[in-house]
Amino acid sequence: MSLITPDFGLLVWMTLIFGIVFFVLAKWGFPMIIDSVQKRADRINDSIRQAKEAEEKLRNLASEQAMMIEETRKEQSRILKEAALARDKMVEQAKVQAGDEASKILEQARVQIAAEKESAMRDIRKEVALLSVSVAEKVLRKELDSGVNKDELVGRMIDELRS
Amino acid sequence: MLPFQAVAAGASDTDVDLDMDEYLYGHVRDSYEWHITTINGKPVSIPLPVIVISRNGNGTHVFSSRHLEEGEYQGFSIASSGKYENKIVEKGPGGSEIRPWDFSITKNVLGLLINSALLLFIVLGTANWYRRHDATEEAPKGGVGIMEMMVTMVEDDIIKDCVGEDYRRYSPYLLTAFFFIFINNLMGIVPFFPGGANITGNIAVTLVLALFTFFTVNLFGNKHYWKEILWPDVPTWLKVPVPLMPAIEIIGMFTKPFSLMVRLFANILAGHFMILGVVAVVFLTAKMGAAVNGGLSAVAVVLGVFMDCLELLVAFIQAYVFTMLSAVFIGLSRQKAKTH
Numbered sequence: 001m002s003l004i005t006p007d008f009g010l011l012v013w014m015t016l017i018f019g020i021v022f023f024v025l026a027k028w029g030f031p032m033i034i035d036s037v038q039k040r041a042d043r044i045n046d047s048i049r050q051a052k053e054a055e056e057k058l059r060n061l062a063s064e065q066a067m068m069i070e071e072t073r074k075e076q077s078r079i080l081k082e083a084a085l086a087r088d089k090m091v092e093q094a095k096v097q098a099g100d101e102a103s104k105i106l107e108q109a110r111v112q113i114a115a116e117k118e119s120a121m122r123d124i125r126k127e128v129a130l131l132s133v134s135v136a137e138k139v140l141r142k143e144l145d146s147g148v149n150k151d152e153l154v155g156r157m158i159d160e161l162r163s
Numbered sequence: 164m165l166p167f168q169a170v171a172a173g174a175s176d177t178d179v180d181l182d183m184d185e186y187l188y189g190h191v192r193d194s195y196e197w198h199i200t201t202i203n204g205k206p207v208s209i210p211l212p213v214i215v216i217s218r219n220g221n222g223t224h225v226f227s228s229r230h231l232e233e234g235e236y237q238g239f240s241i242a243s244s245g246k247y248e249n250k251i252v253e254k255g256p257g258g259s260e261i262r263p264w265d266f267s268i269t270k271n272v273l274g275l276l277i278n279s280a281l282l283l284f285i286v287l288g289t290a291n292w293y294r295r296h297d298a299t300e301e302a303p304k305g306g307v308g309i310m311e312m313m314v315t316m317v318e319d320d321i322i323k324d325c326v327g328e329d330y331r332r333y334s335p336y337l338l339t340a341f342f343f344i345f346i347n348n349l350m351g352i353v354p355f356f357p358g359g360a361n362i363t364g365n366i367a368v369t370l371v372l373a374l375f376t377f378f379t380v381n382l383f384g385n386k387h388y389w390k391e392i393l394w395p396d397v398p399t400w401l402k403v404p405v406p407l408m409p410a411i412e413i414i415g416m417f418t419k420p421f422s423l424m425v426r427l428f429a430n431i432l433a434g435h436f437m438i439l440g441v442v443a444v445v446f447l448t449a450k451m452g453a454a455v456n457g458g459l460s461a462v463a464v465v466l467g468v469f470m471d472c473l474e475l476l477v478a479f480i481q482a483y484v485f486t487m488l489s490a491v492f493i494g495l496s497r498q499k500a501k502t503h
Contacts, residue, residue: 006367026335032290036298
């Protein structure tokens with residue numbers, strides 16, 4: 001029957017031993033293990049979450065990049081178009097300006113030619129007048145030399161001058 | 164337990180009839196010396212210190228149990244029969260045998276000390292690994308890895324599930340209980356010296372364990388727990404004038420740890436008895452001739468291996484069950500009031 005009667009001495013020793021073991025393990029044993037394992041579990045969870053976030057970010061980055069390229073391309077074509085437009089405008093302007101300039105130069109040339117022509121005509125006229133005077137002198141002298149109607153002639157010429 | 168020891172002890176007994184009672188109980192009960200083997204009819208055992216405080220004014224005595232082999236020593240002797248069989252007794256007034264206060268380091272106490280030292284070494288060694296390493300950077304391997312796996316298993320599967328919200332407060336106790344029972348169970352299966360003491364199959368040991376659970380449950384029980392005991396949610400006539408339900412609940416308070424105590428004790432003790440019984444077949448058939456003895460011995464060895472494997476399983480299961488039920492009882496005492 002001693003098997004089912006707890007022995008007092010063993011009871012005391014067991015309480016003491018188990019109490020000490022419990023105290024020591026509860027203070028320096030298990031919490032350390034549990035906390036460390038918990039910390040590692042937390043860290044692993046954190047790492048997984050961060051990896052997921054990074055992946056997400058990377059995916060966003062790729063789409064962002066594609067968007068940027070698209071935008072750049074648009075910008076490029078816009079700039080090219082603008083440049084073409086500006087070029088066309090400049091050429092047009094240059095053409096107009098050149099035309100203006102040319103017409104101005106032509107006008108000037110025309111004016112100058114007209115002036116030259118005028119002065120040339122004046123010279124010719126002067127020359128012709130001188131020539132006709134000298135011809136008239138020669139004719140007159142010949143008539144006078146012939147002596148026919150000398151006086152009448154002089155008279156008529158004076159009359160003509162008076163009139 | 165101890166098939167080797169039994170074989171050694173039995174070898175010398177082949178010329179005499181095997182005293183089955185003495186053989187069985189001798190191996191599972193507590194004793195003042197640690198019997199290791201018997202060589203040529205001479206027992207080889209470790210004498211352990213006896214510490215007794217006399218109850219009839221004889222004072223405190225500390226001496227080796229070796230002195231008790233011859234009979235009486237300093238007024239103390241081991242009773243050979245009667246109420247205190249195999250315990251140290253002294254002569255009381257009127258010549259009757261009375262029991263002194265007996266705080267001897269018995270086989271079980273020494274076994275407890277050895278196993279506890281082993282447990283402390285293992286668990287503190289494991290904890291030390293975490294102190295020396297950054298657990299967030301690396302995982303332990305080998306023994307520390309096994310310990311981590313077991314601690315995590317008990318923590319996650321038993322404690323977290325059964326205790327509920329504030330399980331963190333109770334996990335040191337429940338983990339200690341689990342590993343304490345487990346290591347003592349395992350050491351009980353080891354058949355030679357540092358093992359082989361029937362510790363968790365001793366009622367005093369399981370009683371203390373059950374008491375720890377009892378106090379943990381009842382000292383930290385919340386208001387709802389006490390209300391459920393003293394004024395449970397049942398029809399009023401079950402509570403007044405005869406407090407039938409409260410009485411049942413209060414009895415339940417004690418039957419829970421009582422069942423814990425008996426379950427562990429009976430399982431481990433029965434396991435030891437089974438193995439001892441199987442091994443005993445070898446010696447009981449010794450006189451039946453070589454053929455019968457040889458054949459049955461072979462059967463006994465196969466059965467013994469099977470039983471040892473079974474006991475390994477039981478060692479784990481009983482530690483698991485004790486811890487789980489303790490956790491469930493604690494969980495019940497921490498339950499919040501439900502809206503019915």
